Ligand SMILES: Nc1nc2c(c(=O)[nH]1)N[C@H]1C(S)=C(S)[C@@H](COP(=O)(O)OP(=O)(O)OC[C@H]3O[C@@H](n4cnc5c(N)ncnc54)[C@H](O)[C@@H]3O)O[C@H]1N2
Ligand code: MOO
């Protein structure tokens with residue numbers, strides 16, 4: 001008799017997986033290597049930014065009091081007593097009706113509290129004149145206006161984006177404490193599978209899931225080892241899975257998780273003594289997605305069907321790996337959008353439809369069965385359609401999960 005499996009709602013399944021995330025600890029790396037990693041310490045401002053009052057324009061530093069009463073008919077003249085560029089500090093102090101020629105980024109000279117842009121002045125040989133009064137601090141970039149010393153600027157657990165790199169550099173972090181990354185193994189199971197460079201034979205297909213997952217990991221910046229293809233044979237598959245599971249922090253297998261005569265992953269988990277978190281999720285595709293834990297390590301049994309495999313990775317593997325790195329935003333980023341066409345096929349399970357999102361409208365990306373490869377390539381998002389008895393109409397507001405974005409969300413929010 002075929003085994004009866006109880007489907008778990010997607011949200012519960014995701015949470016169940018994340019609860020089991022083992023932390024991998026931290027490591028110090030060079031700043032240049034840190035893009036895309038997860039910060040394992042807060043960034044604290046070690047100085048004000050900017051750390052001195054400076055000129056935001058090319059022009060003249062003046063004392064604002066000297067500009068009182070300036071008009072087009074009553075231009076006020078300033079004697080130019082020095083000339084500084086960014087990086088230079090004037091040794092002169094401004095006296096009444098003197099100015100210092102100053103370039104963008106240069107520290108404001110002593111006594112100065114306003115900057116006249118070149119465009120606001122008329123120059124003569126030794127002086128310049130202005131036709132309007134300047135307020136105190138007009139055209140001045142103030143010390144600490146961006147960030148204050150000792151402020152927590154970015155929290156631990158944040159994704160290091162190019163802006164984070166700029167901040168780290170600003171505060172002199174030549175090395176950064178980041179979360180260690182999981183080392184992931186990938187094993188494609190299936191007697192029907194051929195390597196990419198092999199010729200098609202009757203009944204066989206090329207292994208597309210393996211390379212796809214390598215790429216899904218790559219876009220998270222995570223390294224992996226390919227364990228190749230394993231035929232559907234219990235003892236043989238068991239040995240490969242066992243070896244791979246001990247060599248990696250997390251093993252992803254594809255195929256062999258359903259109830260077929262040659263679906264051996266359930267038996268392999270049993271032999272390994274792994275705890276199966278679930279083996280059925282109330283979702284389509286990917287309902288047979290199975291997640292187990294052995295010796296604190298994840299065993300992701302993704303479905304062999306390409307769209308189910310892809311979706312299983314994005315919904316379960318991705319957040320789990322991010323959680324292992326204590327990322328504060330492990331979930332896929334999401335939004336809502338109007339459905340671009342009718343989706344009339346009702347399903348009791350939550351549907352994740354590979355889709356194209358253009359910022360406003362989201363439409364299914366073509367052939368959308370669990371075994372589809374084409375719509376994975378054509379899509380950049382997943383439409384989330386809650387299960388039920390009705391279909392969806394063009395114009396309906398739907399939830400959308402965004403794919404391929406660098407930064408995630410702190411909420412599952414569906
Ligand atoms: N009696 C039932 N049959 C099936 C059920 C069910 O509930 N009862 N579930 C169906 C669903 S839903 C799915 S999804 C599949 C899942 O099957 P498996 O995860 O066991 O995967 P396989 O049987 O090994 O393969 C399924 C399909 O995917 C192709 N495949 C496998 N690996 C790859 C790969 N690396 N690259 C490309 N394509 C791959 C494989 O050839 C099969 O066509 O089970 C349903 N059956
Ligand atoms: O698990 Mo299957 O992908 O629902 O089609």
Ligand SMILES: [Mg+2]
Nearest residue numbers: 256258260263
């Ligand atoms: Mg199967």
